[in-house]
Amino acid sequence: MTERREQRRGFWRENSLTLTFGIAFLVVLALQAVAGHAEFNEQMTVDGLQPLTFGEYLTSSDFAVDVSENWQSEFLQFFLYIFGTVYLVQRGSPESKKVHEAGIEDEQQQRMGDHARSDSPRWAGTKDWRQSLYARSLGTVMGTLFLLSWLAQSIAGTAAYNDQQLRQLEDTVSWAGYVATPDFWNRTLQNWQSELLAVAAMVVLSIYLRQRGSPESKPVGAAHTATGIEG
Structure with missing residues (x-):
């Protein structure tokens, strides 16, 4: 149980940047929806039209x-x-x-092809279209x-x-x-x-x-x- 708790804590700590901004994004998106719905219905009322429900506004x-x-x-x-x-x-x-490094750099600097390491992404060590695609992915x-x-x-x-x-x-x-x-x-x-x-x-x-x-x-x-x- 303690080990599982430590694993969860480790996951949150190791991914805290992504998780924090992801959650913040969802919260702000929800607040935008609420504010936008209120503003939209205010305008509908001014125009003498039927306001939308929150669900209808989300799909509008x-x-x-x-x-x-x-x-x-x-x-x-x-x-x-x-x-x-x-x-x-x-x-x-x-x-x-x-300043002197402007440009795409050589394969050694980019750890590509023959210079790829054991922990490099698999496509980085290839010498065909896969490397070219991954290098610009x-x-x-x-x-x-x-x-x-x-x-x-x-x-x-x-x-x-x-x-x-x-x-x-x-x-x-x-x-x-x-x-x-x-x-x-x-x-x-x-x-x-x-x-x-x-x-x-x-x-x-x-x-x-x-x-x-x-x-x-x-x-x-x-x-x-x-x-x-x-x-």
Whole structure:
């Protein structure tokens, strides 16, 4: 019994970062649903229409577009950051590789092919398409998630936009028509600019500021010019 308890405690401790942020995500998503439902029904009441139940709101296009438009901007941020940091550097930032290491690096540095170790992922030691695919798998998956969430946003956005058009007794639009509207690009670009600003701020501020114990920060005593060093 004690051993099982220790195993559970060890699992939570070893995965605390993922579990904490995963739980926090679900809590915030639930709070967003509650707040969004209240706001949506306020507008429905103003328009003289029947409010939706909470369950109906969760399956509505309005809730779907609000969620997906945030997801796609987050995945875009990581997709651009993952590929951008291959070639782009920032002297003094722990978010950057050392200036002279810009590029894809050789197989020895990447522990690929003949340089793979016993604990390396199996595909890293191959010399065919599997190695090439695995070597780009993180960026590829992030890019795919961005495209899928962007597509979900555009589809849900079309439905939400058309619902609003019908309430105002105006003509509806097709998916292609909605993607060309200012409403779609306003929703999209306001999220993109905030994500790009956050990345730029993190890169620059981490040159001069520190957070003791965080791998996202340089050691407290590291020089401002030290690049690619984590705490």
